[in-house]
Amino acid sequence: MIKILYQIGEYLLLLKRIFSRPERGKIYLKQTIEEIGKIGINSIGIVTIISIFMGAVIAIQYTYNIENPLIPLYLVGLATRDSMILEFSSTMVGLVLAGKVGSNIASELGTMRVTEQIDALESMGINSASYLILPKIIAAIFFFPLLTILSMFVGIWGGWLAVVVTKILPAELYIQGLHYAFVPFYVTYTLIKSFVFGFLVVTVSAYYGYYCYGGALEVGQASTKAVVYSSLMILLFNVILTQLLLTR
Amino acid sequence: MIEAVNIVKKFNNKIVIDNISFTFESGKTNIIIGRSGSGKTVLIKTLVGLIEPDSGYVLFDSRNFTAMNFNERKKIRQEFGMVFQGGALFDSLTVLDNVLFPLNMFSNLTKKEKIERARFCLNKVNLFNIEHLYPSEISGGMRKRVAIARAIALNPRYLFCDEPNSGLDPYTAVVIDKLIKEITEEFNITTIVNTHDMNSVMGIGDKIIFIHEGKKYWEGTKNEILNSDCKELNDFIFSSEVIRLIKK
Numbered sequence: 250m251i252k253i254l255y256q257i258g259e260y261l262l263l264l265k266r267i268f269s270r271p272e273r274g275k276i277y278l279k280q281t282i283e284e285i286g287k288i289g290i291n292s293i294g295i296v297t298i299i300s301i302f303m304g305a306v307i308a309i310q311y312t313y314n315i316e317n318p319l320i321p322l323y324l325v326g327l328a329t330r331d332s333m334i335l336e337f338s339s340t341m342v343g344l345v346l347a348g349k350v351g352s353n354i355a356s357e358l359g360t361m362r363v364t365e366q367i368d369a370l371e372s373m374g375i376n377s378a379s380y381l382i383l384p385k386i387i388a389a390i391f392f393f394p395l396l397t398i399l400s401m402f403v404g405i406w407g408g409w410l411a412v413v414v415t416k417i418l419p420a421e422l423y424i425q426g427l428h429y430a431f432v433p434f435y436v437t438y439t440l441i442k443s444f445v446f447g448f449l450v451v452t453v454s455a456y457y458g459y460y461c462y463g464g465a466l467e468v469g470q471a472s473t474k475a476v477v478y479s480s481l482m483i484l485l486f487n488v489i490l491t492q493l494l495l496t497r
Numbered sequence: 498m499i500e501a502v503n504i505v506k507k508f509n510n511k512i513v514i515d516n517i518s519f520t521f522e523s524g525k526t527n528i529i530i531g532r533s534g535s536g537k538t539v540l541i542k543t544l545v546g547l548i549e550p551d552s553g554y555v556l557f558d559s560r561n562f563t564a565m566n567f568n569e570r571k572k573i574r575q576e577f578g579m580v581f582q583g584g585a586l587f588d589s590l591t592v593l594d595n596v597l598f599p600l601n602m603f604s605n606l607t608k609k610e611k612i613e614r615a616r617f618c619l620n621k622v623n624l625f626n627i628e629h630l631y632p633s634e635i636s637g638g639m640r641k642r643v644a645i646a647r648a649i650a651l652n653p654r655y656l657f658c659d660e661p662n663s664g665l666d667p668y669t670a671v672v673i674d675k676l677i678k679e680i681t682e683e684f685n686i687t688t689i690v691n692t693h694d695m696n697s698v699m700g701i702g703d704k705i706i707f708i709h710e711g712k713k714y715w716e717g718t719k720n721e722i723l724n725s726d727c728k729e730l731n732d733f734i735f736s737s738e739v740i741r742l743i744k745k
């Protein structure tokens with residue numbers, strides 16, 4: 250218990266150091282663009298693939314689950330749309346990126362720590378936490394929402410594709426469902442979530458990498474912890490944000 | 498001038514630096530010798546503030562570094578050049594970019610001048626035509642030399658070298674030693690070199706301190722070192738046949 254409190258304190262102190270005034274704007278900009286490539290652009294492929302399959306599975310499952318003839322089949326479209334928007338696009342993408350981006354950040358920072366590259370930055374008078382982590386945070390909170398939007402569209406399209414390919418339902422009905430009872434606030438809600446998830450994945454993973462001492466073994470452990478704890482934080486904050494934003 | 502006053506450092510209640518004090522003058526090559534594990538690296542990291550001492554303090558030209566906060570230290574650190582025992586090159590950057598790094602961070606030169614300066618430093622350590630390679634693509638001794646080039650890029654006022662010539666062939670080791678001595682005298686740098694190589698000590702040592710199990714056992718010049726009556730020091734230096742012959 251004391252250890253957990255200690256870690257939370259250390260994590261908050263790290264955040265404080267990250268957000269203390271950065272030194273040379275131009276260099277941060279360059280770093281941020283690089284991180285957008287690493288964190289954002291490189292994740293487009295995996296997000297697309299996962300979202301297509303998710304949308305497809307959701308559409309098929311709903312179709313088979315509607316047995317009561319009184320429930321109109323166009324609800325499949327509506328259900329796929331809302332599931333994708335409300336939950337899967339942000340949470341699933343968050344979890345997948347926790348694995349991909351989180352382990353990457355933790356092992357990168359961990360390696361820099363154990364090979365004294367972080368010490369080298371500090372000895373030059375550079376705020377290493379801010380220099381290394383802030384660009385990643387900016388890249389993530391900017392790109393996680395974009396990836397989430399991508400995931401929504403691709404997922405809904407995946408559902409349509411499944412309907413067309415398997416012919417379990419007329420495609421017009423699916424489309425009709427997509428237009429039915431759309432709540433724009435759901436999109437805002439999900440973008441807020443993805444923004445928070447992006448922040449959590451980067452900072453939690455960076456915490457485990459930045460405070461990694463030892464050698465290659467510890468870097469591996471840090472990267473595992475980064476994935477486990479950033480996933481847990483995503484699940485926890487998913488509940489908290491849902492409670493805050495959706496309940497009236 | 499660097500003064501250390503009663504430095505004590507413990508790790509988990511094990512004393513690693515035991516009440517060490519010294520004064521190192523500018524324009525002089527000051528050498529810290531001691532066996533492996535005697536505490537040389539911990540001591541040099543304590544001087545630059547990468548490790549906080551449990552008690553005692555460090556003065557840089559009468560400025561109390563230990564009492565400063567991060568931002569005050571930052572200014573002094575820009576006058577530091579540090580060569581880590583393992584090199585600590587940034588492995589995501591090429592050799593040239595590694596040497597350019599401190600210049601980009603802190604100098605106001607134009608891009609062309611920075612590149613010229615970086616090339617000049619690389620040539621000083623006998624490195625030619627490798628500037629486009631990454632640290633993983635060059636040999637250990639070359640990495641050491643790039644680290645030295647990076648440390649001297651900003652014309653430091655204080656130069657810290659943790660075993661700068663371990664892992665180098667005898668010829669290159671002498672070249673590096675001479676380079677360190679040369680720039681120390683030319684730019685009136687206060688230089689501290691950790692080593693266990695008696696060749697360096699006899700070659701470039703102006704002032705030498707000997708530490709053993711975290712305590713300072715002896716200090717003096719290279720002319721005095723062969724005739725001391727400190728038993729621990731004699732065990733250390735006369736473990737080598739060659740030095741025994743020289744003494745005779």
Ligand SMILES: Nc1ncnc2c1ncn2[C@@H]1O[C@H](COP(=O)(O)OP(=O)(O)OP(=O)(O)O)[C@@H](O)[C@H]1O
Nearest residue numbers: 508513531532533534535536537538539540582693
């Ligand atoms: N972070 C740390 N935590 C605990 N003990 C440490 C730590 N760093 C160093 N030590 C201990 O301090 C002692 C001195 O280590 P140090 O690295 O300073 O030796 P050294 O003189 O530089 O040796 P070498 O010549 O092999 O580099 C060792 O016994 C080491 O185990």
Ligand SMILES: [Mg+2]
Nearest residue numbers: 537538582659
């Ligand atoms: Mg050492």
